Amino acid sequence: MWLTKLNKKTISLSLALLLMLDAAAAVGLAEYFLLKRYYTGRASGQQAEPQLEEITRQVLPAGGYTTSISWGDLGKKLVEAGAIDENKYQQTFTSKADGQEELGLLEGNSDKKIAVSENNSRFLVNTLWALGLTNKSKVLDEGPMATYDVPTENFASTAGWTLGKKQAMELYSSQEIIPLTEAQQEQVKKIAENVYRPCCGNHTAFPDCNHGMAALGYIELAVANGLSEKQIYQDLLAFNSFWFPQTYVEMAVYFETEKGVSWNKVDAKLALSNEYSSAQGAQKIRQAVQNVEGLKSQGGSCGA
Numbered sequence: 001m002w003l004t005k006l007n008k009k010t011i012s013l014s015l016a017l018l019l020m021l022d023a024a025a026a027v028g029l030a031e032y033f034l035l036k037r038y039y040t041g042r043a044s045g046q047q048a049e050p051q052l053e054e055i056t057r058q059v060l061p062a063g064g065y066t067t068s069i070s071w072g073d074l075g076k077k078l079v080e081a082g083a084i085d086e087n088k089y090q091q092t093f094t095s096k097a098d099g100q101e102e103l104g105l106l107e108g109n110s111d112k113k114i115a116v117s118e119n120n121s122r123f124l125v126n127t128l129w130a131l132g133l134t135n136k137s138k139v140l141d142e143g144p145m146a147t148y149d150v151p152t153e154n155f156a157s158t159a160g161w162t163l164g165k166k167q168a169m170e171l172y173s174s175q176e177i178i179p180l181t182e183a184q185q186e187q188v189k190k191i192a193e194n195v196y197r198p199c200c201g202n203h204t205a206f207p208d209c210n211h212g213m214a215a216l217g218y219i220e221l222a223v224a225n226g227l228s229e230k231q232i233y234q235d236l237l238a239f240n241s242f243w244f245p246q247t248y249v250e251m252a253v254y255f256e257t258e259k260g261v262s263w264n265k266v267d268a269k270l271a272l273s274n275e276y277s278s279a280q281g282a283q284k285i286r287q288a289v290q291n292v293e294g295l296k297s298q299g300g301s302c303g304a
Contacts, residue, residue: 052253060242064116064242065115066115067113071105071113071114082171084165089106092163093122099121102120116242124214125210127214130217131220131221132214134171137185138185140216155209156208157207158172178220191229197278215236229269233268237272253289254289255271257289
């Protein structure tokens with residue numbers, strides 16, 4: 001990733017960090033407008049092909065996707081841990097379209113199920129990012145985030161977290177928000193190593209960006225709740241689909257046209273693998289479906 005190249009240049013750490021934060025902000029803003037344009041296109045019926053419209057509905061159902069896990073007091077715990085600053089959240093999520101209605105989840109115990117939709121995908125990625133960053137984790141303590149030749153505090157998932165009361169490295173793998181046994185920690189690592197995202201080439205056991213850290217947080221929560229690995233992959237595929245909608249519509253078109261497999265039959269673990277969900281895999285799929293009428297390809301990014 002560009003961060004690795006940046007840190008190998010002979011520039012000061014403060015300048016590198018400033019450049020990274022400016023770029024992260026720009027990328028986040030760019031992704032926001034790309035997503036809004038994409039969803040606006042769907043609403044106005046710009047996708048002319050009926051088959052493509054049906055595929056899009058399968059990947060991005062109008063009612064969103066709901067998991068079997070309740071929020072419980074997770075939001076409250078993240079606030080108490082200093083991982084989330086309620087005031088900053090209120091300033092960030094200011095409308096229904098970006099998750100304002102979810103703010104009540106920070107106040108107490110809720111039986112509302114964790115779900116993703118067009119309206120709350122930004123809230124979800126940020127809240128799970130806070131969880132993945134803060135929860136005590138073998139993946140964070142012993143994995144590439146701790147051993148790579150870039151200081152841990154310089155990755156997008158650490159330096160980019162600005163919505164907490166505490167600094168990111170003060171939060172990093174610091175508290176048992178979700179207690180995990182040693183066996184569960186190993187299961188989290190195993191699943192995380194099989195889950196990629198199209199904004200970069202790294203798996204979730206190397207959560208160097210916001211989506212990777214968010215996916216790690218959800219894996220930890222799901223493992224603690226006893227979900228099967230098959231279900232965890234299915235949930236993460238739904239999250240990725242709303243976080244990177246164009247990428248996964250393209251992937252569904254690819255499976256339909258090249259493999260003869262409808263999206264609801266695609267193995268979620270396979271779809272999340274390096275072959276398909278990494279930046280490199282997504283680019284290959286994009287090239288394979290570039291001539292499909294109605295698709296307007298846009299790459300994924302690590303913006304919040």
